[in-house]
Every structure is written in C-alpha cells, then in structure tokens.
Amino acid sequence: MQSFDLAVIGSGIGGSLISALTSKNTHKTVALFEKDKNLGGCATTFKKYGNFYNAGATTLVGYEDGHILKKHFNTIGIIPNISKSKIAIRVVQEDKIIDRVKDFEAFLSTIEKTYPNKNNKLFWEKIKQIDEKFWQLQHIYYGKYSFKRYLKTTFFITELLKTFQFDIFKTAQGFIKATLGDISKEYQNFINAQLLITIQTNSKDISLLSMALGLAYPFHDVFYVNGGMGSLIEQIVKDIEVKKNEEIKKIIQDGKNYVIQSSKNEYKTKQLVLNSSIYQSARLFENKEIQNYYKSFSFSDQSAFVIYLTLDKQYDFLEHYQFIYKEFLPNCISNSFFVSFSKSDDEVLSKNGTSVTISTHTKANFWRYLANYNEIKEETQEFIIKRFLEYFTSLKKENISKIHSATSFTFNRYINRYNCGGKAIKFKNITELPSCNTPFDGLYNVGDTVFAGQGWPGVALGVDVLNKELNGNS
C-alpha cells in the first residue's frame, strides 16, 4: 500500500494551496486526490462542446504586497498569469451605473452622484480603513479543541480588540444607520448585492468588520486570470503528486494513521486534510465519533445558479458586471446576478468566441427534490438571459452559440457539494464555525466551509492557519 505523510482530499483553492505549501516547505511526501477530471472545484475551468468556461470563480483578489495570497504564491514559487481589471465591477442598477474602481476618490464621486449623502465619505472611508487594518493583522488564528489553541484564538481576539476597539462591537446595520441615516431601498440593495457576492449574506446580521471586508473587495486590485481560473490551480500544484479522477470513498482510522480507499486504490497517510465540504464529509468515515463531528455542523442552505454561454465571436466588454433589480430572480434568493466575460485575447477561454459565466444565489436544497427540475431551471435561465440581452443591446439571441446552466445539483455531481460559498460569519454563529483542526489527531479541514470563509482571500487565510498547524511557522 502506497503511503504518504500528507494526503489532501480535493483540489479546490484550499486543497491545492496547502498541498503545494507543504511540499515546498517540508520533506513530507504529499498526495492530492481529486474526484473530477478538472482541478480547482468552484475555481475550476471546464470544457464542454469544445469550449472552455470558468465554473464559478472569475475574479482574483489578493495578489498584492503584504497580502497572504501573494505570500503563498511567492513561497510556492509561482507568478500567476493575470491582468488587472481597470474597472473591477460595473454595477448596473436599473438606469444607474456605479463602477467599482480601486481609486477611492473616483468611486466616491460616482456613489455621491448616484446616492447623494452628506456622510458618504465618512462611511466609505471607514469601510476602506477597517479592511486595510484587517489585512495588516499579524496573529490571525482560529483553532479549537485544546488549551493551546483556545489561547492562540484569544490572542487573535485581543489583537482584533486592540486594532478595532469599539468598532469591533458595531453591527453593519447600526453603522449604516449611524453614518448614512435612513438610506433609500435602492442604496441598501446596492450594499446588500455587493455583500451577497463577497461574504454570502446581506448587512442584516453581520458585524461592521464583516461588512467592511465584503464592501472593500474592489478597493484592492482585482485580476482576470488568463487561460481560465483552473489554469492557475494547475500552476499551483505543478510540482506535486496529483491523482485526478480519483474519488476518496472511505476513510478508516488505523492507529495513528488513516487508510483512505479511493475509486482506484487504497493508501495510508499520517496526516489527512479534507478539502471536501464540511457538510458532506461525515459519510467518508466509518468511525462514529468522526461522523458525529462532521454532522454537528448545520448545513448552510445556499448555493449558486450558473449560466455558461459561448458568444459567436470575441467581444470587448468589461470583464465583470453586476446587475441589480428590485425583485428577486425566479427560483433564486437574490435580486442580482454577476456576469464575467472572457477577454478577447484569452487564447483558451476566447478561442471559439467569448466565454461568459453568469451566476446568482439560490437555495441548495431547492433543486434537490424538484420533480420538474428541467422546467424550473429553464425558467430561471430564460429570465436571466432576457435581462442580459436587454442590457447588452449589441447582442441578440442568435449571437449565443452555446448555453447551459448549473444548479446545486450539478455542483454536487461534479465536485461533491450542494452548498456553495460556505457560511457567512455572523455574530450568532461565530463560535460554531469549523476550524482547520479537528478533535482527531492528524485530521484537518480546509476550504470555504471552514474559517476564514470564501474566495481566494478567505480560503488563503484559512490555508495560512492550517499551514502553521501542520508545518510550524514555515
């Protein structure tokens, strides 16, 4: 039986980064298992009908000095093939256009024209400052199940308190009210739609800190990944042993080791990192205690509805748009959708035209038990495409050469997860969040269902904590 020092199950952002960092920094033997033929999970790029599409993630944030993601890339020794987006996101809300650009004064002048408020500057400056301070914190950590880990978590909380003082206790909604007053429903919708894509929730139950991290996303450089998001994942894991198309079916504790049984073989490992969703990992284990541990995390019933298009030729649109409406989209839990176009010079995504990924939020369980699944899916797809074509008047239905969509059901089929996007960190669930360590020796978690949350920045932060747990301070 082949054995490893570390086996990682899942090649999402989290699984790929931790495999590469461990392999680079230590003498451990590392193997990365991926059930799908494509690497990257929600950040993969896949091929269908001869065309390439980004499955979920299309924007990359965090490749900047002082940011943990750039530090990981430097340690692994990769320079990503990325281009900076001049306008991070063009937000279209009815007849209004708000460009989310990095330049603070330029953004402020747009927001002031769209939603005039005497305290706009105060509000958005605070959002930016809090976000900047957060990324300068030195002791970000979240661990459980031992005195030493609780102590380190307390140390991090102390740093948070010292850095943010009373701001740490402020709620998002309270801060909006105190600075901007009673804002219009449209302004609130604008704020909420941005938060839904970055931190998976609206401003209702979250802290000012969470809101700041969510709203400040486009104050960072936002990058387009040339050749598809999946090509970056391939680059991250290029020097390690990757076992694609190999699903882990069963995990058995064997003394201090874990025996992992895949669709092809059986292996032994001293340390095991699960990048599979925390909500769907219980079934992998025979041990009842471990099963119960994974079952203890309540499911986050939120997922994505994604439409993939190929347009007949290369078009020069911006890379990202967000459309916000007054009403929810049919069968969705959002009044907005996010559109990403491939750049015309992208040799992979734009080879046969323009590749488009359109996504919005839905319940995860909604799609699982539908009798008329295809009909409902068609209804949502048609509604979004109608709105899409209403805005991009240079496009007609005939310019769409291929169209297909994905629901939570599709995500589960390809990457073993119904839920997408993890669980937003709210006041009431902060202590229930899964940490990267578990109560079981040698067993760890990584990914967006674990602290510190979703997307490149959130998952990279979780990877940093895990890297220290697994490999010391290397």
Ligand SMILES: Cc1cc2nc3c(=O)[nH]c(=O)nc-3n(C[C@H](O)[C@H](O)[C@H](O)COP(=O)(O)OP(=O)(O)OC[C@H]3O[C@@H](n4cnc5c(N)ncnc54)[C@H](O)[C@@H]3O)c2cc1C
């Ligand atoms: C529609 C959508 C749009 C998004 N847009 C952005 C964006 O623009 N920018 C951004 O930064 N983030 C974005 N995100 C969020 C981001 O994509 C995710 O937070 C991130 O990719 C999750 O990474 P992860 O490490 O949790 O791994 P996951 O993506 O969950 O991948 C886990 C991997 O594990 C594999 N796996 C599971 N079980 C097994 C098993 N038993 N055996 C072997 N392999 C297994 C799966 O096949 C999968 O490849 C988006 C997400 C979605 C859904």
